[in-house]
Amino acid sequence: MRYAMAIDTKKCVGCSDCVVACQTENNVPIGYCRDWVVEVTDGTYPQLEIEIRSERCNHCDNSPCVRCCPTGASHYEEGGVVLVTPHKCIGCGACIASCPYDARYSHPDGYVDKCTFCIHRIRKGEQPACVAVCPTKCMYFGDLDDPNSAVSKVLKKRKFKTLIPEAGTQPHVYYLI
Amino acid sequence: MSNSRREFIKISTLGTAGVALGAKYLYSEVIGDAPLRFPASEGSLRTPTYCEVCFWQCAGWVYKNDSGEIQKITGNDDDPHCNGRFCPRGTGGVGMYHDEDRLKTPLIRTSERGKDTFREATWDEAFDYIAEKLKKIAAEQGPECVALFTHGSGGAHFGHLLKAFGSATISAPSFAQCRGPREVAFITTFGDIIYSPERTDIRDTRCLVLIGSHLGENMHNGQVQEMSDAIDKGATIITVDPRYSTAASKSKYWLPIKPATDIALLLAWINVLIENEWYDKEYVEKYTTGFEQLKAHVQPFTPEWAYGITTIDPNVIRETAREMRNASPAVIVHPGRHVTWYGDDTQRLRGVAILNALLGSWGRRGGFYNPEKMKLPDYPVPPFPKPNRMPQDAYQGKYRLANEVVSNGLCDATIPSVERECNIRAWIVNGTNLMAALPDQQKTIDAINALDLLVVVDTMPVEITGYADVVLPECTYLERYDMIRQSPHREPNIALRMPAARPKYNSKPAWWMAKQLAGKLGLEAWFPWNDLEEVLDWQLKQIGSSLDEMKRMGVKKFPRSYDDLYFAPGEEVTFNTNSGKIELYASDLEAEGFAPMPVYTPHEEPPEGFYRLNYGRAPVHTFSRTANNPNLTDLMDENTLWVNPKVAKLWGLKTGQYVKLKNQDGKVSTFAIKVRVTERIRWDSVYMVHGFGHNNPRLSRAHGRGVNDTELVTRVHVDPVMGGTGMRGNFVTFVTDEPTDGKEAGS
Known part of the structure; x- marks a missing residue:
């Protein structure tokens, strides 16, 4: 089993609903977030292009954050989901510095926090909150080992990329382009 | 594509805030056993609501956490407005409830208007103050001189009160400051309005034309969802906008038009469709009138003519017209929503309506469907007294084609003038910050200064509250009942809003305020119930449902009365226009002395340096x-x-x-x-x-x-x-x- 997410940049309108839904689902304190939206504009008027991406932890196979964690708080869960165990975290911030995607933040309660792929929802057979809420249905989530999962199917059909592949982290959030 | 000018911004500043603030807290006290933040408890009781953050009114579920506080709101899967997916504002609606700056208790002004100096008052004091002024105005000049401005669900309750009081002077800025021109243009053409949610069949369209309409940035939930579906199905999107909007970035064609020249482009498109015989001949012949006049009218308006005005390449005008024709009738030239731009807006929207008529999209799959509404019977009350003056009288014979009340017309009629036998003397304002909604703020202030009474009912201390004589704190939609949502859609449906929590502070629902005020004004006969639950349950039982059932379901759908979502092939259709046909040549406009077919008029251009x-x-x-x-x-x-x-x-x-x-x-x-x-x-x-x-x-x-x-x-x-x-x-x-x-x- 290998959980992954695919996000369609052709459909995303950058509304940030994924951000709000994540905050209210996961009690993320105001002023912090586990996911965010990036907009890249290319060209000069009127020859323009925009790419809009909802970004979050890439739940990498080769996660620098897990590797550098001195206490084992950052670890892999089922399906390759990278998690932080708050009571084991000493808040040293090494993982924040090591993550090429800026995916982690220091929670005011003293531990490091990040996207969990909403593992509490996945375990109940639900979609992550961001995927479930997206008005454009531009996000696909599922098990890459299951050829019939939404994410496997869409990755077979469409061209995609990952972010900062040169970091060698083997990320599992894919962007359909 | 060139990378020479590359912008890289995080739309949600949170992305950077997470990092910046993270660093700030990085060296804060290290806690051994940090308390775990539990996600919202799914097992907890969920209550149905429909959203009040915008007019789309999506139906959803409100969840509380273990300590009983509202934590999250999600969409109701059965709701055709949202299909189980709330937009960011709806998802963030929890913030309306938690906002500590909310209006907390009734306020009565103690000094000059606009100075925002108030004393706290009891509800009884506030109602007495209002009732006394209203009675005086009714006795002196008639109850019609009391106006209601509303843009929220509370408007239904205050509207009911006003009608019982004898006034029909009820207005929403959503008409004359927003979608009015499109409704009037489509009435004069097709004899019907666009409705909200819009009757645009985007889900099944093959070509969507957006003119200044920035779907995606305006999160009109159902439409954005359907636009995304249309992208999936490979529909062609054509966006006309001087700005590279998000929608433009999703479009096959972006026409970066010179601002204020849209009518020229519309006329050129009509010209191309007619000159090349690319219009739906059978449809035009069967359903429309005025085609020959239109043909003669647009003959000079070639793409080359439009080029000099709009700066849009004539070939692109032809190519996009061909795209529309290829998709016809599954094509939507979208009427937009906020369309009050240059003062000839009804005429511009007439151009849009005519294009749709030529393409045969009205009443066709992938064009404009025929919505149906589930209508609940009204709770029985005595007939309302007939007002002596109607709100239209306030604007003295102008705007006779307006199908709703013109809010700025009422604002004008509040400023005393010799031509008017009476001016409006009291405003009740609910759920609309008129200082931001009405243009020409000075005129609004002049009108307010002429008032005997300004009552503002809101959840937040928005600017208009600063001018009020009495401020009534409404509880948020998450803390109250409102009328059942009855909206037009493909399937008739209803939705319930019920309180998920007790009202915070000393705030109250609008229905309660209206009933209390009715008591002070001797209008109890029109409020013959104890609470709104009684009204809703009675209404729901008339259509075979009940309040209990709706508390469980949130949304209920009903079968359509007729299988008439689209016109049947060859169907005889009578349109609600003077001729019974789709009027390419608008007899209504002609009768009122306006151009029966749209004309391009140049608009003022920015002075140098502006x-x-x-x-x-x-x-x-x-x-x-x-x-x-x-x-x-x-x-x-x-x-x-x-x-x-x-x-x-x-x-x-x-x-x-x-x-x-x-x-x-x-x-x-x-x-x-x-x-x-x-x-x-x-x-x-x-x-x-x-x-x-x-x-x-x-x-x-x-x-x-x-x-x-x-x-x-x-x-x-x-x-x-x-x-x-x-x-x-x-x-x-x-x-x-x-x-x-x-x-x-x-x-």
């Missing part, structure tokens, strides 16, 4: 209503001023710099706005999101953040057909700390 002020929406905010919402300000807490790099260079402006703006009449913005230098805007205009620049310090998060575009709209081009306030004929220049002359700075 730029057209354009405004629009952000997906995380609704008007000025959400500007203080803690969850939504977290995503966007100020608006920015989009400036083309050429203009920025001329003025020495940099991204991130704050500037004030001055308009053509010398009006300077109260606050400064952050510059965003971007290729996405033309060099002759600037752009900002509407709803910011609040000047009430009681809004702690919104105060002083960004610029209020409304205060710069001092010049209003009123649409003579229906009274709409055209607001895009205003021009601004930059006021920087070190004044530089734009012309010289560039040389």
